[in-house]
Amino acid sequence: MSNNAERPPQTRGLTAIAGAMSLIAVLLIVQIWLLSAALESFLAGKRGSALPAAIFSGVMFLICFGLYLFVDRVDSNVRDSSREQ
Amino acid sequence: MKWLRRSSSDPLWKEEFSVRAGDERYVTRRQLTKFLVLTSLGMFVGNLWILVRSLFYQAPTYPHLTIARMGEIPVGGAKLFTFPSKEDRCILVRTAENEHVGYSQKCTHLSCAVYYSPESDRLECPCHKGFFSVVDGSVLQGPPPRPLPRIILENRGDEIVAVAVKVS
Numbered sequence: 001m002s003n004n005a006e007r008p009p010q011t012r013g014l015t016a017i018a019g020a021m022s023l024i025a026v027l028l029i030v031q032i033w034l035l036s037a038a039l040e041s042f043l044a045g046k047r048g049s050a051l052p053a054a055i056f057s058g059v060m061f062l063i064c065f066g067l068y069l070f071v072d073r074v075d076s077n078v079r080d081s082s083r084e085q
Numbered sequence: 086m087k088w089l090r091r092s093s094s095d096p097l098w099k100e101e102f103s104v105r106a107g108d109e110r111y112v113t114r115r116q117l118t119k120f121l122v123l124t125s126l127g128m129f130v131g132n133l134w135i136l137v138r139s140l141f142y143q144a145p146t147y148p149h150l151t152i153a154r155m156g157e158i159p160v161g162g163a164k165l166f167t168f169p170s171k172e173d174r175c176i177l178v179r180t181a182e183n184e185h186v187g188y189s190q191k192c193t194h195l196s197c198a199v200y201y202s203p204e205s206d207r208l209e210c211p212c213h214k215g216f217f218s219v220v221d222g223s224v225l226q227g228p229p230p231r232p233l234p235r236i237i238l239e240n241r242g243d244e245i246v247a248v249a250v251k252v253s
Contacts, residue, residue: 017114024121031128038135044231045252050132050139057132064125071118 013078020067020074027060034060145169145250152187152238153177153245163201165190168236168247175236176201176208177245178219185245187236188222194229208233222253 038053152166158179166187168175174190178201188208190198197212207225208217215227222233237249 014114017118021114021118021121024118024125028121028125028128031125035128035131035135038132040230042135042139047139047142050136054129054132054136057129061122061125061129064122068118068122071115075115 013074016074017071020071024064024067027064031057031060147247147249149239150247151241151244152247153185155183155240155243155245158185161203166247169250174198175247177236177238178208180219185238186219186222187238187247188217189234189236189250191233192229193224193231193233194227199233 034053034057038050041047041049147169150166150168152168152175153164158164158177160179160182162179164177166175166177167173168187175187176190176199177185177187179185188199190200192199192210192212192215194210194213194215197210199208199210199215199217201207201219202209205216207219208222210216210227210229213228215229216225217223217229217233218225222235224230224232232253235251235253236247237251239246239248
């Protein structure tokens with residue numbers, strides 16, 4: 001096992017980005033399920049689930065957006081450090 | 086919309102076809118992340134659309150339509166009719182001497198036409214063997230996800246009148 005500090009910044013950055021992307025992918029799958037479930041119940045005439053579904057979907061989008069900002073920051077940090085080298 | 090812009094000052098083509106092999110991996114991952122986040126936004130917008138439709142939902146009004154006369158159908162028999170529009174096919178079943186039930190003929194699975202089976206006393210969809218109860222339209226077996234929409238009937242003298250559709 002190599003020490004994380006010994007690894008080059010590009011490799012560390014890629015690991016962080018891959019982790020963030022995996023989280024985004026999981027959240028996206030949950031959002032897709034949520035949308036299909038909300039649509040299903042809306043078409044079945046049950047309108048009570050639309051509000052909680054929209055709130056949870058919004059929260060998940062905000063988390064995805066936060067992870068995207070994180071990826072963007074890691075990306076620019078690694079890019080800058082690799083340019084300096 | 087600063088966050089949507091690329092962090093680098095280089096043009097996109099220069100990033101995508103970078104001379105540094107390591108940078109290419111970054112570009113594809115970053116763009117995929119952006120695509121995933123935009124898809125997430127799309128899902129959220131879809132949920133908002135459902136919410137808006139739910140908030141501004143207005144119960145539809147239905148015409149009152151005479152669909153049959155008492156005694157026109159034998160016990161255990163069925164009659165097809167359209168309600169509320171000419172495109173909405175429905176089925177009327179006489180389950181007892183003075184009892185009629187009406188349902189939409191569209192299967193809730195893939196919209197095949199259901200028919201009444203007097204032998205098994207249920208409504209059957211021939212496409213994927215979806216069976217519905219003739220008592221309340223609930224799913225007895227098969228892939229349909231929801232009960233059949235029920236047609237609310239009223240007896241007015243000698244006539245059976247369809248007055249509303251109840252989606253459960």
